Amino acid sequence: MSDATLPAMPVSPASRWMGHGSFWLAAAVAALLVILALRGFGSEYAYFAATFVLQYVVLATAWNILGGYAGYVNFGAAAFFAAGAYTTVAIGKALGLGLLPCIAFAALVGGALGLGTGILTLRLRGAYFAIATLCLSVVLQTIVVNWDYVGGSRGAYVIRPREVPWLFDSYSGFLCAVMVVLAAAAVALARTIEKSRLGLGLAALRDDEAAAEAAGVPTLRLKLVATTISGAMMAVAGAPLPYLGSYVEPNSAFGLAYAVNAIAMPLIGGTASWAGPLIGAVLLASLQQAATVTISSAANLMIVGVVLVVFVCAAPHGIIGLFRRSR
Amino acid sequence: MSNLKDDIVLRAEGVGKRFGGFTALSGVNLEVRAGERLGLIGPNGSGKSTFTNCLAGAFPSHDGGFTFKGRKLAGLKAHERARQGLARTFQLPRPFRGLSVIDNIRVPLAYAGRDAATDERAMECLESVELAGKANRMPKELTQVELRRLELARATALQPELLIVDEAMAGLSHTEVDQILALLFRLNAGGTTIIMIEHVMRAVTEFSQRLAVLVAGKKVADGEPRAVLSMPEVEEAYLGR
Numbered sequence: 382m383s384d385a386t387l388p389a390m391p392v393s394p395a396s397r398w399m400g401h402g403s404f405w406l407a408a409a410v411a412a413l414l415v416i417l418a419l420r421g422f423g424s425e426y427a428y429f430a431a432t433f434v435l436q437y438v439v440l441a442t443a444w445n446i447l448g449g450y451a452g453y454v455n456f457g458a459a460a461f462f463a464a465g466a467y468t469t470v471a472i473g474k475a476l477g478l479g480l481l482p483c484i485a486f487a488a489l490v491g492g493a494l495g496l497g498t499g500i501l502t503l504r505l506r507g508a509y510f511a512i513a514t515l516c517l518s519v520v521l522q523t524i525v526v527n528w529d530y531v532g533g534s535r536g537a538y539v540i541r542p543r544e545v546p547w548l549f550d551s552y553s554g555f556l557c558a559v560m561v562v563l564a565a566a567a568v569a570l571a572r573t574i575e576k577s578r579l580g581l582g583l584a585a586l587r588d589d590e591a592a593a594e595a596a597g598v599p600t601l602r603l604k605l606v607a608t609t610i611s612g613a614m615m616a617v618a619g620a621p622l623p624y625l626g627s628y629v630e631p632n633s634a635f636g637l638a639y640a641v642n643a644i645a646m647p648l649i650g651g652t653a654s655w656a657g658p659l660i661g662a663v664l665l666a667s668l669q670q671a672a673t674v675t676i677s678s679a680a681n682l683m684i685v686g687v688v689l690v691v692f693v694c695a696a697p698h699g700i701i702g703l704f705r706r707s708r
Numbered sequence: 709m710s711n712l713k714d715d716i717v718l719r720a721e722g723v724g725k726r727f728g729g730f731t732a733l734s735g736v737n738l739e740v741r742a743g744e745r746l747g748l749i750g751p752n753g754s755g756k757s758t759f760t761n762c763l764a765g766a767f768p769s770h771d772g773g774f775t776f777k778g779r780k781l782a783g784l785k786a787h788e789r790a791r792q793g794l795a796r797t798f799q800l801p802r803p804f805r806g807l808s809v810i811d812n813i814r815v816p817l818a819y820a821g822r823d824a825a826t827d828e829r830a831m832e833c834l835e836s837v838e839l840a841g842k843a844n845r846m847p848k849e850l851t852q853v854e855l856r857r858l859e860l861a862r863a864t865a866l867q868p869e870l871l872i873v874d875e876a877m878a879g880l881s882h883t884e885v886d887q888i889l890a891l892l893f894r895l896n897a898g899g900t901t902i903i904m905i906e907h908v909m910r911a912v913t914e915f916s917q918r919l920a921v922l923v924a925g926k927k928v929a930d931g932e933p934r935a936v937l938s939m940p941e942v943e944e945a946y947l948g949r
Contacts (some may be wrong), residue, residue: 578818581807585815588804591766594786595796596862597820653806 401576405569412565416558420550428553432625434666435560436618440639441646441658442567443614447607448644449652450580452587453506457498457514458643460521461491461612463634465619467525470537470629474530479542480559480624487620488613495612499605515640522635536630539623556624563621567614572655574610583607584653615643638682642666645689651701660700717742717777717870717901718763724771725758725925732758733925735772740870740903745896747916747933748905751945755925756905757799760872764796765789777869791820795868799875801855803847803862810834810843812858816865830865837861837891853884860891870901877908885911913937921945 399407419431440462447453465487472478472486502513526534541552549555574580585593586600593600619639623629642665650661665688669681696703718740725733733755740746750756762769765786774781776794784792804812813830834840837857842850850858856876863871873892877885889911896902906912912919912933919936921929923945929936936942 581811581815581818584807584811585804588806589802591786592798592802592804593815594766595764595790595798596816597787597790597866598815599785599787599819 401573404572408565408569412561415561419557419561420554423550423554425551425553428551428557429625430670432553432557432560432621433670434663435557435564436621436625437642437646437662437666438564438659439560439567439618440615440643441650441662442564442571442655443611443618444643445647445652445655445658446571446574446583446614447604447611449647449657450575450583450587451604451607453503453604453607454511454644455514455611456511456640456644457517458615459635459637459639460514460518461494461615462619462622462639462643463518463525463631464490464494464521465616466622466629466634467531468616469620469623470531470539473539473623474537480556480621484559484563484617484620487616491616492609492613494616495608495610496605498612499608503601503604503608518635518640522631525631525635532630534631536628537623538628541624541627552624556621560621563617567617568655568659570610570614571658575655579603579606638685641682641685642669645685647699649688649692649699651699653698654701657699657701664700715741715743717744719775720759720763720772721775722772723759723762723769723774725755725762725767725769731925733762733769733922736922736925736927738920738927738930740901742869742901743896743899744901745892745915745917746901746903747912747919748903748922749907749909749912749919750922753924754922754945756922757874758925759922760796760874760903760905763789763872764794787820790816790866793866793869794872795863795866795870796872797856797859797863797874797876799878801852801859803850803855803858805847807847808843809839809845809847809850809858812847812862813865816862820866833861833865836864836894853880853887856880856884856888857891860888860895864895864900868900870903871895872903872905874905875907876904877906877911880908889915909937 419427440458444455444458447455468487468490469480469483472483498514498517502510505513525531531537545552546555549558582593582598582603585596585598586603590600619634622634646661646665647658648661649665650659651657665685668684668688672680672684692699716739720736720738723733723736724731736759748756748759758767761767763774765781765784765788776792781789804815807815810830813833817829831840831843834843837860839854839857839861842854847855847858860876876888880888885908892902892904892915904912904915916933918931919929919933920927921936921942923941928941928945929939
């Protein structure tokens with residue numbers, strides 16, 4: 382066993398009712414409907430809140446590819462997220478590019494960071510791997526704090542473009558639509574991986590690495606693929622952050638909330654399925670957003686903690702596990 | 709008469725393995741012919757499982773090495789050896805507990821099998837161990853003997869030329885031992901060379917055409933089962949002076 386601390390939830394047999402292409406199409410249609418619904422609201426706050434929730438959908442889904450499918454718990458999600466945010470700052474400043482090219486660059490940076498982290502750490506297992514990823518976050522934050530080009534410890538301002546792309550009525554609406562598309566793509570990609578040969582191999586190595594090797598699974602290569610994809614997606618989640626608040630600084634970009642939420646959301650939703658992180662992220666991020674406007678943003682982590690404790694005790698396989706058990 | 713050298717599927721030459729100051733294997737030489745049924749026995753701690761782990765690529769050996777089908781195995785990882793046709797089972801069944809029984813078989817088919825990982829092929833593997841009726845069950849729902857069969861089915865899905873069966877009879881009843889033996893005889897009849905590591909002497913003597921004995925990491929006997937079991941050094945290893 383990989384000494385992972387996550388309980389291995391039985392995965393359902395490969396779905397026969399919807400192929401990969403159909404699911405991607407369904408995700409695209411769902412994304413379009415969500416964008417249209419948000420346009421119907423037309424409120425800046427609705428855009429902001431939806432963007433906040435959706436960035437967590439991408440982050441939690443990305444984390445789950447390594448943490449849930451392969452059983453390697455990554456405590457350094459905030460590092461990848463912040464790497465995406467600071468790629469936007471650096472590339473935007475250096476090349477004057479807009480959000481969309483910056484997201485592509487963030488994916489490359491996050492993927493490279495994930496691959497590098499994987500090469501350095503994937504011979505570690507269990508708690509040792511988790512601690513190593515936590516160290517990555519500290520190292521990266523120290524680099525950013527001392528890197529004046531991206532604002533150092535003072536942070537960096539990012540001015541939103543005056544012209545709103547395409548037919549959107551505000552830049553917040555555009556930003557939200559981008560996040561909807563990213564979230565839909567992240568979920569569809571996670572589902573494609575889960576139902577593919579790669580997902581089968583990751584599930585095998587999560588359960589027992591030695592047995593997986595004996596069955597012909599190239600475990601190290603698969604783990605590197607998983608860290609690369611997961612890292613790229615987490616960085617993509619963070620890439621729009623500077624535009625969301627027009628300002629980014631190390632303490633918030635590398636914040637504990639991102640690291641904790643990235644783990645808590647898949648755990649609460651269920652780690653063995655693509656739907657788990659989606660459900661967990663929507664539930665938990667919406668709760669936090671509601672708490673922010675009704676109580677205080679300081680209550681966010683407390684909410685995460687309470688919900689996580691309840692689920693770990695009452696439903697260790699998350700909401701998806703509860704649903705499958707009741708069938 | 710065929711050339712004996714051409715028939716040799718596995719050759720171990722001077723294999724040695726140490727764990728710190730403890731020598732688990734020392735200068736072990738062994739040849740296994742294609743299609744042979746070899747029993748590898750020895751008291752607890754004699755190095756049988758270490759030999760298996762070195763051969764399967766789970767541990768690197770410190771001295772000597774293995775030649776499988778004429779190719780040196782040094783430097784090949786466990787999954788690469790599996791793809792070469794070298795399969796193993798584990799002493800304690802190690803199913804992928806988060807995957808259904810049929811998905812347990814799909815893993816080797818998808819990654820190392822020489823066939824496409826089709827449902828039909830997976831079901832064939834399960835039928836060969838009489839587990840087809842439990843294809844969609846989870847491993848936790850299987851009995852001990854069914855877990856052993858699943859372990860064998862997962863190994864045979866690799867279509868191995870050499871299968872190492874590590875204590876597959878441990879803890880099984882007389883009838884269950886017979887069931888596993890029948891299965892192994894069928895596999896061997898299909899052309900698979902089998903090394904059986906076993907403590908259940910009835911099973912190993914009934915199954916093996918040849919016995920090799922390890923004691924304290926060294927091979928002390930190798931030959932026809934009855935002759936080997938009557939050797940004084942083998943009796944001494946099992947019964948003491």
